[in-house]
Amino acid sequence: MPNFKTNSIVMPNFPIKFGNSMFLYKASNNKGESLIKVSQNSEEFFIQIKAKDDGFLVKADKISSPSQVVFVQQALRDFRDLCQCSVSFSNIEPQKIQNKKRYRVLKDIEFFINKFITKKEVWIEIGFGSGRHLLHQAKRHPDIEFIGLEIHKPSLVQVAKQCDIQELDNICLLDYDARIFLEFLKSNSVGRIFVHFPVPWDKKPHRRVISSEFIKECIRVLKVDGTLELRTDSQKYFDYSMEEFLKLDTLELNLSKNRDSDISSKYEDRWKKQEKNIYDISLKNAEISPKKEMIKKISFDELFKFEDVFDNFQTTVENKKDHFLHVEGIYKISKNRGIIKVSFGASAKNERVFVEFLEDKISYFPDNILATRANKKAHNLLTAWLKEIVK
Ligand SMILES: C[S@@+](CC[C@H](N)C(=O)[O-])C[C@H]1O[C@@H](n2cnc3c(N)ncnc32)[C@H](O)[C@@H]1O
Incomplete structure (x- = not known):
């Protein structure tokens, strides 16, 4: 820095x-x-x-x-x-300070929302780790566009390097939490979603990728006959996932145990050496889902006087089930101009941002807060909090 x-x-x-x-x-x-x-x-x-x-x-x-x-x-x-x-x-x-090398296939969420266009069918791999499965599939299916999601930066860089070396042009990689990413996708637009060997998070279940909410969102984004494919070595995670799948009213599931796969990932190799069982759950989507309005940016539609905010300011934290707001501090420019610093959104993907109060407008800075469900709710908490302190 x-x-x-x-x-x-x-x-x-x-x-x-x-x-x-x-x-x-x-x-x-x-x-x-x-x-x-x-x-x-x-x-x-x-x-x-x-x-x-x-x-x-x-x-x-x-x-x-x-x-x-x-x-x-x-x-x-x-x-x-x-x-x-x-x-x-x-x-x-x-x-x-050297600028970091930029990899062609590494994209950010802004690119994905504003520029990602493809005529090919889309397949997604969540938590691709060493990327063996993702790279294998991309080579084998040049007619498919792959989106790889991963939150572990070294894995992203390692796989991005491989895509360059192997000249693969049908992959884009994103450093983004998969549980939120699906919100950005059109309904019935994806052919296959792979979740292979997700972290079981036995002690922190709220961090698990699979949940009934996530499964519902997969059903919304999958094409008819599209599949969500979970592969795990953890019987506990398998049992937990089955419970989550079965919370839904109708669905077609395929189960298998110790099924051979075309390509064995790094984790799979490790579990096979230890002679662990491997479980597959595959969900086939049968639903046509309603169109979804695509996510836009969040902005303020009312004015608050900075003077009033400053006079009544106290740091605050509000934690809700699926979103939170933390107002961290206030900075004064002049009597009627200033900034507050906030973090908010989903605990899985929080936003840290400033809110700039000028004489005639209030805006987020940087102005790139996406209207995800959690961000919208957190923004509403923030405006309610502002109303409360200035009244
Ligand atoms: C146990 S590794 C498995 C990697 C790979 N699929 C394999 O089979 O070798 C799980 C991977 O999922 C990633 N991960 C965990 N939660 C995630 C999330 N919410 N969104 C995207 N990736 C996630 C982790 O960073 C990790 O690399």
């Missing part, structure tokens, strides 16, 4: 342009922390200043970080020179 330490900052008046950066405003809290909003290369982001015993730490802000680390390095260098900082430590020179 680019940062520098200084024992003095000569703070200018904002807004001010210096070097390649436009510094728009400074917002401060009562804990000796400030956020400076920067505009550069058509992107906006914050740099953060923290007061320390021996001076200040000036660093990139994680929540609003720009698309390239060089932008924030440049902003920090411009800020250092603008404020005549005497620097005692720094890692903001361009050569010191």
Whole structure:
């Protein structure tokens, strides 16, 4: 994370342009922390200043970080020179931090929502791990478009590298929690969903991929005759999953034990060596589901005066069954402008974001909060909380 330490900052008046950066405003809290909003290369982001015993730490802000680390390095260098900082430590020179290699098949959720188009049938693998099964299927079925979901970053990079080496152009990989991802898919649009050797989470069942909610969402997104294919070595997980499947009124299930598969994954090899049983549950969808309105961004449709919010502000946490809100702190720019910092959404995929209160508008920053079910509910909690504190 680019940062520098200084024992003095000569703070200018904002807004001010210096070097390649436009510094728009400074917002401060009562804990000796400030956020400076920067505009550069058509992107906006914050740099953060923290007061320390021996001076200040000036660093990139994680929540609003720009698309390239060089932008924030440049902003920090411009800020250092603008404020005549005497620097005692720094890692903001361009050569010191390498931009991460970008892999062609690694996509983000924005790409998936706005740009992903295919005429091919779509198959999804959830938690592909070492990717053996996903890569095998993609090679074998060039006429199918594969989406691989994984939340373990090293696995994503490893499989992305393999896709480049093997020149596979029918895979896109996403670092996204599968339980929420399905919300972004059209009804009756997917041919097969593989969930192979999911983590059983015996001690943290709320983290399991399979649940009756997840199965219902699979049924919605699967084509007629499309399949959800669960493979597990854990009898406990198999029993649990059967209970979840059977909560649904009608469904066609196929069960098998120790069925041979075309390709054995890394986990499967391990369990086979230990002579463990392997269980398969395959659900075949028979339903045509109603069309689903696709997810859009969330925004505020009413104004709150920052002055009122500031006067009545207290940090707050509200935990609900499938969503939560944590209002973490407040920063003042001027009497009627400021920022609050929140995290909210589903515990499986929380959003950390700022809410910017300007004279004539309130908006999320960064402005990319997707209207998932959990985010919508959390946004409603936030607006209800704002109404309550300003009344
Ligand atoms: C036990 S490994 C199995 C990997 C692979 N399927 C195999 O058979 O070798 C389970 C994988 O699921 C991933 N995972 C767990 N929960 C997930 C979720 N909610 N969404 C996407 N991936 C998840 C984990 O990061 C892990 O890599």
